[in-house]
Amino acid sequence: MHISEGILPTTILATGGLIALTGTIIGLMRMEQEQVPRVGIMTAAFFVASLIHVPIGPSSIHLVLNGLVGILLGWACFPAILVALLLQALFFQFGGISVLGVNTVIMALPALIFYFLCKPLINSKTGYLLGIGSFISGFGAVLGAGILVAVCLALAGKSFFPAAKVILIAHIPIMIIEGIITLFIIQFLRKVKPEMINPSIT
């Protein structure tokens, strides 16, 4: 789901960088001292999760967890994802430095949007509504990231629909898996640490 170096034109890279910077500043400004450890933990989880490959059929897919990061961190998902992607680019040549802003937006923006869309469900005290909200957030964040990748590739000159089709079809299993994982983690947190579900960094 990352875009590599050398694919996108400078205008898209600059726009992505600007949006990522804005999101990161908002995230950092809204972050209280008490929330910093949580952001650190989620950054580490995101950094690790993208490197875990699950073999499915002849290929393999990796977890993204951006939906979960969005639910637990709100706006702080921007700085968290930015740092994790920077380290992935430096250590694993995953994405790249010049494309870091665009990749941050691709991962963080859908996570934030789906968090806000599902917030009434996630804040609900009813278990199944919370479950539906977390599944949609997990599923939708990956779906949104796939669409954004296709949009970026389309802006870079590729035709949108073939690229979007290939990317989205390839990520259908991970969307479902992400939805289920997000659902289980949020349901678990609801039982053991319900205050974690309301990030209050929103």
Added chain:
Amino acid sequence: MYQFYKINHLAMMAMLAILFIFPSLLLAHGTQGTIKINQGLLIRAKYSTGEPMAYANIKIFHNQDKIPFQQGNLDKNGLFLFHPDQKGIWMAKINDGMGHALSLETKVSNPRKLTQKTPSQGNTNISKIWKLLMGISIIFGLSGIFFWWKGTSKKDQ
């Protein structure tokens, strides 16, 4: 403060659980490749999962030429062979159309012989697990610094 230690503990347990469930699956999904002499220049491109970049588009450029010397697709195994016709820097740009790209280059001093050693994109010898631990350490380090900074700015207020 105790509450945060508990949160940390919980999240760390979850993360470690993921690591233990998938111990052998800690692989990046970047791209990597090599150029070797083999009756010409043989390009091998793969994702860092080890899967070949099968059928990815490839363009070969000589020095700063804008028109590619050759273009086409890698084979099923992520291989591509071509014969440079002059000395200079030869660059291969590989793109799978799904956001993964790779750029490799090598210097050719005598295209007829192609006997010189060609550099390939090097990977550091640090294992993935070590890189992973380094990454996590940096994240916690940064969090600690930010936590301290937020604390001091709170005190100042």
